[in-house]
Amino acid sequence: MEAFLFWLFSIVGVACGAMVIWNRNPMGSAVYLVTTMLCLAGLYALLSGAFVAALQVLIYAGAVMVLILFVIMMLNVRQEVVPREGSLPAWIIAGVLGLIVVVNLAVLFRHGDSPTVAEDFGSIEGVGAQLFATYVLPFELISVLLLIAVIGAVVLAKRRAP
Amino acid sequence: MFVDVVIILVKAGLVLFALLNLGGFLTWAERKQSAVMQDRIGPNRANIGKFTLLGLLHPVADGIKMITKEDFIPEGAHRALHTLAPAAALFPALVIFAVIPFGPTVHLFGRDIPLQVANLNVGIVYIFAVSSLAVYGTMLAGWASNNNYSLLGGLRASSQMISYELSIGLSILGILLIYESAQLDVIVHKQGELLWGFLPQWGILFQPLAFFLFVGAALAENKRVPFDLPEGESEIIGYFVEYSSMKFGMFFLAEFVEMVIVSGLTVTLFFGGWQFPYLQATGFVWPFGWGTLALPHWLVVLIQVGTFGLKVLVGCWLLLVIRWSLPRFRYDQIMHLGWKVWFELALVNLLITAVVVLLVT
Amino acid sequence: MIPISYYLVVSAILFVTGAIGVLLRRNALIMLMCLELMLNAVNLSFMAYARMLNDMGGHVFVFLSITVAAAEAAVGLAIILSIYRTRETVDVDYLSLMRH
Numbered sequence: 292m293e294a295f296l297f298w299l300f301s302i303v304g305v306a307c308g309a310m311v312i313w314n315r316n317p318m319g320s321a322v323y324l325v326t327t328m329l330c331l332a333g334l335y336a337l338l339s340g341a342f343v344a345a346l347q348v349l350i351y352a353g354a355v356m357v358l359i360l361f362v363i364m365m366l367n368v369r370q371e372v373v374p375r376e377g378s379l380p381a382w383i384i385a386g387v388l389g390l391i392v393v394v395n396l397a398v399l400f401r402h403g404d405s406p407t408v409a410e411d412f413g414s415i416e417g418v419g420a421q422l423f424a425t426y427v428l429p430f431e432l433i434s435v436l437l438l439i440a441v442i443g444a445v446v447l448a449k450r451r452a453p
Numbered sequence: 454m455f456v457d458v459v460i461i462l463v464k465a466g467l468v469l470f471a472l473l474n475l476g477g478f479l480t481w482a483e484r485k486q487s488a489v490m491q492d493r494i495g496p497n498r499a500n501i502g503k504f505t506l507l508g509l510l511h512p513v514a515d516g517i518k519m520i521t522k523e524d525f526i527p528e529g530a531h532r533a534l535h536t537l538a539p540a541a542a543l544f545p546a547l548v549i550f551a552v553i554p555f556g557p558t559v560h561l562f563g564r565d566i567p568l569q570v571a572n573l574n575v576g577i578v579y580i581f582a583v584s585s586l587a588v589y590g591t592m593l594a595g596w597a598s599n600n601n602y603s604l605l606g607g608l609r610a611s612s613q614m615i616s617y618e619l620s621i622g623l624s625i626l627g628i629l630l631i632y633e634s635a636q637l638d639v640i641v642h643k644q645g646e647l648l649w650g651f652l653p654q655w656g657i658l659f660q661p662l663a664f665f666l667f668v669g670a671a672l673a674e675n676k677r678v679p680f681d682l683p684e685g686e687s688e689i690i691g692y693f694v695e696y697s698s699m700k701f702g703m704f705f706l707a708e709f710v711e712m713v714i715v716s717g718l719t720v721t722l723f724f725g726g727w728q729f730p731y732l733q734a735t736g737f738v739w740p741f742g743w744g745t746l747a748l749p750h751w752l753v754v755l756i757q758v759g760t761f762g763l764k765v766l767v768g769c770w771l772l773l774v775i776r777w778s779l780p781r782f783r784y785d786q787i788m789h790l791g792w793k794v795w796f797e798l799a800l801v802n803l804l805i806t807a808v809v810v811l812l813v814t
Numbered sequence: 815m816i817p818i819s820y821y822l823v824v825s826a827i828l829f830v831t832g833a834i835g836v837l838l839r840r841n842a843l844i845m846l847m848c849l850e851l852m853l854n855a856v857n858l859s860f861m862a863y864a865r866m867l868n869d870m871g872g873h874v875f876v877f878l879s880i881t882v883a884a885a886e887a888a889v890g891l892a893i894i895l896s897i898y899r900t901r902e903t904v905d906v907d908y909l910s911l912m913r914h
Contacts, residue, residue, distance in 0.1 A: 297816045301824045308828050308851055312835030317843045318596065322534065324847050325589070327828075331854055334821065338865045343873050345578040347857075350880050353585025355850070355887045357592065357615060362891045363843055364596050364608060366898055377838040385838055389830040396826040397819070405818050405866045412865075413873055414574045415635050421870045422877070429874075433881050440885035447892035450899075 297337055304330030315375060317363050321356060328352045340413040464570045468550050476709040477512040479769060483709075484511070486773045515702075522698035527599055530695065534597035539696070539703035542590025545583045546710040552576045553717050554638045556727050556758040557734065560750060568727075568758065569638055576637045577629065580718070581622050584674065588614050590707070591683070591692055598695035607692035609784055610683030613673060616791035617680075620670035623799035624663045627806040628722050631659050641726035645733070651740035653730045656723035662802045664723045670795055671715040673787070675708065677772065679779040680787055716768030720761065724768075727761040821862040828855035842894050842904040846887065853883045 307326040314320045328351045335344040411417055422430055481496070485508065488495025499510040526535050556568030573579050588611050595607010632640045640656075648654050657664050673680040684691050693704050720726060731737055736748035748756075782790070828851060835848030857876045864872025898904055 294816060297820070301820075305824065305827050305831075308831045311851060312831060312839065312844075312848055317841060317847075318531070318534075320844050320847055322593075324851065327851065328854060331858055334824070334858060335861050337816075338821065338861050340861050340864070340873055340876075341573065341575050342578065343861060343876050345575045345582045346877060346880060348582035349578065349585055350884055351850075351854070353582060353588070353618075354615070355884050357585075357588050357611065358887060358891060359843070359847060359850075360592055360596075361608070361611070362895060364592070364604065366843075366895070366904065376840045381838060385834045389834055392830050393823070393826045397823045400819055400822045402817065402819050402822075402866060405815075406868060408865065408868050411574070412868070413870065415578070417870050418873045418877065421874050425871070426874050426878075429878055433878055437881065437885055440889050444888045444892040447889065448895050 293337060296333065300330045300333040300337070304334070318360075321360050321363060324359075325352055325356045328356065338413075339408055342413055342415050342418050460564075460566060461570065464566075464568070465551070468555070468570055469547060472547060472550055472710055472713060473706070475713050475769075476706050477516070479709045479712060479773075480515065480705075481509055481512050482769070483773050483776070484508075486770070487777045490774070490777050519699050519702035524698040524700065527695045530599040531597045534593050535695075536700070538590050538594035538597060539700040539707070540590075541593060542587065543703050543707040543710070545587040545590075546707050546714055549580055549583050549714050550717065552579055552637055553721050554641055554726060555761050556754060559754050567638065572636065572638055575635060577625060577635045581618075584621070585615075585618055587674070587711070590704070594696065594704070595692035598692075600695055602690040603692050603694050606683060606690055606694075610676060610692050613676070613680065613683065613784075613787055613791070616788060617670045617673040617795065620666060620791065620795040620799045621674060623796070623803055624666040624670060625722065626803050627660045627663045628656055630803075630806050630810050631656075637721055637726075641721060641728060644725040645728045647740060653725060653728065655725045655728075660723070660802070660806065662798065663806075664719070666795060666799050666802065667722070668715070668719060670799075671718070672772070672775070673791065675711045675715055677708070677712065678776040679781050681781055682784055682787060712769060712772055713765065716765050716772060719768055720764040724764055727757040729756055729760045732756060818862050818866045822859055825855045825859040825862065828852075828858070840905050840907055842897070842906050842909075845906065846890050846894070850883060850887065853879065 304327050307323045307330065310323040311320045311327065314323060328347060332344045332347040332352070335347060485495045496508040496511045499508060499514040500506075501510065526532055551570040552573055554567070554569035559566045559568060591610045591614065592607055595603050595605075595610070598604070628640065629635055632643045634640060634643075644653065644655050646654050648658070652658065672678075676683050682689065693701055696704065731739055732753065734750075734753060735745075736753065737746040739745065832848045832850075832852035832855060835851065836845050839845055839848065857879055860872045860876050860879070864870060864876075894904060897909065901909065903909075
């Protein structure tokens, strides 16, 4: 059962990831990226990370991609017939180099079976305990970062009054 | 192992069956309810032979009409996204019900079967995650129609939905603090305990402001009156003008199923879920030491499941009454409310709850 | 039982895909999306190692990485919006002031 789910999520995720960079229209790329993120959330759930899987759907697929889709719709980048970006030799060379990198990484990072983990690995209580005990300084810094990002986005996107 | 999978599939099938039928039934209930409130008769024409059945055949007639209408995709529209958008609107509404417990643990044929499709450790976060996927149906429908007005309607609707998602999340956090768990069946179990010996510890006793904020924000997310500007119905063009027949029917059905979901969530978090006051697993246990009343197991389960159904129906009826009593807000009023009133009140509620919980324990 | 190295191979494929997208595409919005794809691939490898080493610090790191990516996407899109308002294009080949 786990093997079937792993192959399903991996193959769909990798195929949609390839379609993100191959599609000519930004709207299509965005929809494929949403599908990739949902498949990745499934992979996180298979790795016993239930809380992070829910967070991936909630923040990434539910908020960040909605924001990107909003901007695509507002910039009105419609579905014209645009020529493919980048010449064909460039794509072929990039594909071959990418394949070499992936094969090298796969050979380098061979590991055996994973150990069995506790029943509550990846639960809300576990992640929360780590977040508020060991990693409380990064947590506070992240909240400052979010404040800066909110102010920055509002200032950058405001229309200048004529 | 195989029997477990079959049990889960049976529970999922039951839940889907009940949800879809209740969604269809609510279309009739809304029209009859509005008729009763406005002192008229309402739908009573659809009949088989001589039986009109109070107009209960109207949802069936609506379904037949929607299936048999011509289904066209406008010229220049993105065909795949135009067809995908109604499914993307209906899917989150149906899937949220997987974590809502609709009954206690049943002892059947030597097995303990909890009446909940999936008992996730991250129950409430799963609900937030799936309800945030509901925006995609609206956005894709607005864009994929190749129509400027529906694009603007889609942008309006999705900005309203994402503004009120924040308030939904913050208003539920108070409940998480009080019951100290994110799993919905633990929350419902804890609502069966008694405060000071005689009051059932329902959520509304501890968090009345959060109840009001949650219902309001969920109504806005669901695009129901008084926040139904995206539909507009007679004033303004919505995001589904280019949809006909069953695709429009799916948007329509998604809205009513989400209404059942809002009612189910409110009942589970604030009104004790399937708990009947003073009814434990062995029978009634009256407060103040007044004695007990032993009941067989199947009767207790029946009462509790029936209580859940009745509470959900009362919640849906309340949402229908709200629909036909209030006028609708303008778009700038909706945005002002969402960001400057609802969000602040939810934060204040969370702060007060946190301080009180810290002082009490 | 799926070995952890399979998850790492998936992560490597997604990362390389995102990198090719950033290098070869010219539309700024698609480049931003390929950047998000690379961040997602790194998150997957963090989760795989957290499972292998039985340490939930990996989950915390992924949580913080998702938050940083959300903040960066918001600011990046605000930048793209203001560029579009002045230049009427999001093609990065036309955004260089120093060359022409």
